[in-house]
Amino acid sequence: xxxxxxxxxxxxxxxxxxxxxxxxxxxxxxxxxxxxxxxxxxxxxxxxxxxxxxxxxxxxxxxxxxxxxxxxxxxxxxxxxxxxxxxxxxxxxxxxxxxxxxxxxxxxxxxxxxxxxxxxxxxxxxxxxxxxxxxxxxxxxxxxxxxxxxxxxxxxxxxxxxxxxxxxxxxxxxxxxxxxxxxxxxxxxxxxxxxxxxxxxxxxxxxxxxxxxxxxxxxxxxxxxxxxxxxxxxxxxxxxxxxxxxxxxxxxxxxxxxxxxxxxxxxxxxxxxxxxxxxxxxxxxxxxxxxxxxxxxxxxxxxxxxxxxxxxx
Numbered sequence: 071x072x073x074x075x076x077x078x079x080x081x082x083x084x085x086x087x088x089x090x091x092x093x094x095x096x097x098x099x100x101x102x103x104x105x106x107x108x109x110x111x112x113x114x115x116x117x118x119x120x121x122x123x124x125x126x127x128x129x130x131x132x133x134x135x136x137x138x139x140x141x142x143x144x145x146x147x148x149x150x151x152x153x154x155x156x157x158x159x160x161x162x163x164x165x166x167x168x169x170x171x172x173x174x175x176x177x178x179x180x181x182x183x184x185x186x187x188x189x190x191x192x193x194x195x196x197x198x199x200x201x202x203x204x205x206x207x208x209x210x211x212x213x214x215x216x217x218x219x220x221x222x223x224x225x226x227x228x229x230x231x232x233x234x235x236x237x238x239x240x241x242x243x244x245x246x247x248x249x250x251x252x253x254x255x256x257x258x259x260x261x262x263x264x265x266x267x268x269x270x271x272x273x274x275x276x277x278x279x280x281x282x283x284x285x286x287x288x289x290x291x292x293x294x295x296x297x298x299x300x301x302x303x304x305x306x307x308x309x310x311x312x313x314x315x316x317x318x319x320x321x322x323x324x325x326x327x328x329x330x331x332x333x334x335x336x337x338x339x340x341x342x343x344x345x346x347x348x349x350x351x352x353x354x355x356x357x358x359x360x361x362x363x364x365x366x367x368x369x370x371x372x373x374x375x376x377x378x379x380x381x382x383x
Contacts, residue, residue, distance in 0.1 A: 071105045071252075071276050071277065071278045071283065071288060072092050072096070072104075072278040072279045072282060072291065072317060073089055073092055073093075073104070073105065073106050073107055073119045074105050074106065074107050074108060074119055074142055075105075075278055075282070075283035075284060075288055075383075076278050076279070076282035076283055076317065076320055077107070077117075077119040077120065078283065078284035079282060079283075079284075079320050079323045079324045079327065080319070080320045080323060081117060082107070082117040082118070082119040082120035083116060083117055084118065084119050085118075086118060086125075086126055086129045086130075088316050089106065089118065089119065089126070089129075089130060090129060090130060090133050091314070091316040092104070092279065092314065092316055092317065093106065093130055093133050093136050093137065093139070094133050094134070094135070094136065094310075095279075095310045095311055095313070095314045095316075096136075096137050096279075096291075096310075096311070097133070097135050097136040097137040098135065098307060098310035099291075099295060099306055099307045099308065099309075099310045099311045100304075100305060100306040100307055101137055101291070101295070101306065102137055102138060103137055103138045103139070103140045103162070103163060104136070104137045104138070104139060104140065105140040105141070105142060105165065105276075106119065106122065106126075106127075106130055106139050106140065106141060107119030107120065107121070107122045107126070107141060107142070108120055108121060108122060108141070108142050108143075108144065108147070108148070109121070109122050109141045109142065109143045109148040109149070109152055109153075109156075109164070110122070110147050110148060110149070111147070111148075111149040111152075122141050124155070124159060127139075127156070127159035127160060127161060128159055128160070130160060131159055131160025131161075132160075138162035138163060138189075139160055139161045139162055139163070140161065140162065140163035140164070140165055140189075140191075141156065141161055141163075141164055141165070142164075142165045142167065142193075143164055143165065143166050143167065143179050143183075144167045144169065145166070145167065145169055145175045145176055145178075145179055146169060146175075148179065150178055150179060150182050153179065153182040153183050153186055153188070154182065154185075154186050156183075156186060156188060157186055157187055157188060161188065162188065162189055163188060163189040163190070163191060164179065164183040164188050164189070164190055164191070165190075165191040165192075165193055165221070166179045166180055166183070166190065166191070166192050166193065166217075167192075167193050167195060167383065168192055168193060168194050168195065168208070168212065169195070170195075171194070171200070171204075171208055173192075173208065173211040173212055173215055176192060176212075176215065177215045177216075180192065180215050180216045180217060181215075181216060184216050189218055189219075190216060190217055190218050190219075191217060191218065191219045191220070191221055191250065192212040192215070192217040192219075192220050192221070193220075193221040193223050193252065193383070194208055194209070194212070194220065194221065194222055194223060195223045195225045195383050196223070196225040196226060196341060197222045197223060197224060197225075197229070197237055198224055198225070198226050198228040198229050198233070198339050199226070199339065200237070202236045202237050202239070202240035203240065205222065205237050205240050205241050205244075206240045206241060206243065206244035207244075209240075209241045209244045209245045209249070210244045210245065212245075213245050213246050213247050217247060218247055218248075219247055219248045219249070219250055219274055220241065220245055220247060220248075220249055220250065221249075221250040221251065221252050221274070221276070222237055222238060222241055222249065222250070222251055222252065222267075222272075223252035223383055224251075224252065224253050224254050224263065225252075225254065225285075225341055225383050226254070226256070226285075226335060226336060226339050226340060226341050227253075227254030227255060227256025227257060227259075227260075227285050227286045227332065227335070227336040228256065228257070228335075228336050228337070228338075228339040229253075229259070229263055230257075230259060230263070231259070231262055231263060231266040234251070234263045234266045234267050234270070235266050235267075235269070235270045238251060238266075238267045238270035238271060238272050239270045239271065242270065242271035242272070248273045248274060249271060249272050249273065249274075250272055250273070250274035250275060250276070251263075251264055251267035251268075251272040251274075251275050251276070252275075252276040252288075252383075253267075253275070253276070253288065253289045254283070254285050254286050254287065254288060254336075255281055255286045255287045255288060255289065256285055256286030256332045256333060256335060256336025256337075257286070257333065257336045257337065260281065260286075260287070260288060260289040260290070261289060261290070261293055261294070261297075264277075264289050264294060265297070275289065275294060276288065276289065277289040277290060277291040277293075277294050277295075278290070278291055279291050279292065279311055279314055279317050280292070280317055280321045280324075282317060282320050282321055282324050284383075285332050285335070285336075286328075286332040286333070286335075286336055287324060287328075291311055292308060292311045292312050295307075295308050295311060296308050
């Protein structure tokens with residue numbers, strides 16, 4: 071997910087050459103899929119991962135020894151008519167966000183992707199706000215809709231190993247298709263949460279180079295690759311990822327922009343809107359993040375959002 075989720079720290083301003091370099095490194099490491107951006111109607115040539123314009127897809131399709139390419143479709147923004155063109159542009163998988171738990175809103179995209187012969191994943195977002203029983207119901211609905219893999223996304227970065235195990239176990243028990251896990255690192259738990267998810271039956275996981283991504287960042291790709299090699303004998307390679315320098319400016323921006331808001335949002339189980347609310351409170355009232363955490367102040371849930379920050383992932 072380096073290109074898509076990492077794009078939140080550079081406003082999706084990867085050049086096509088940078089994107090090709092990242093895809094090449096991921097492919098050389100043996101990682102099976104590279105998610106290369108959002109599928110959207112509006113095309114900004116300076117922000118290719120924000121919309122996956124045709125020329126961008128065509129360029130990445132020519133990368134030698136690349137992994138399979140995947141794109142993310144958010145039903146409120148993705149033009150469904152673009153899905154049919156994806157196989158001819160080198161894309162193998164569509165990952166469909168399930169906005170606010172609305173499987174119905176995602177179903178037309180799943181159907182279009184299946185009709186085009188694409189692999190289809192559905193991503194259940196903000197699973198920390200759902201109990202295991204509710205997750206099991208949603209997972210069954212996703213499988214019935216045609217998903218070939220169903221991801222549980224810790225969008226708020228709030229889960230701990232116990233709550234991960236409960237949710238993933240419930241999903242695996244309810245699902246006739248593989249279950250995946252998407253971690254965020256607000257509380258420094260992305261790796262242990264991911265290995266816990268694997269122990270509970272998840273067979274696919276998301277990661278990005280150096281963990282770059284929105285909120286508290288993601289699972290670090292180099293860490294999970296090394297773990298899979300050493301602990302599970304996976305036929306992967308660490309060096310191509312560890313040697314990557316394409317992402318360095320974005321990594322530095324992530325470090326510079328990181329702050330206490332992501333920790334507090336993880337502790338209080340709020341999404342990016344909530345984190346922005348904390349920043350507003352600090353600016354307006356001079357409140358310290360520690361005070362917010364201790365008092366447990368949080369923004370009441372207003373349902374899923376669909377802004378450019380992707381707070382519903």
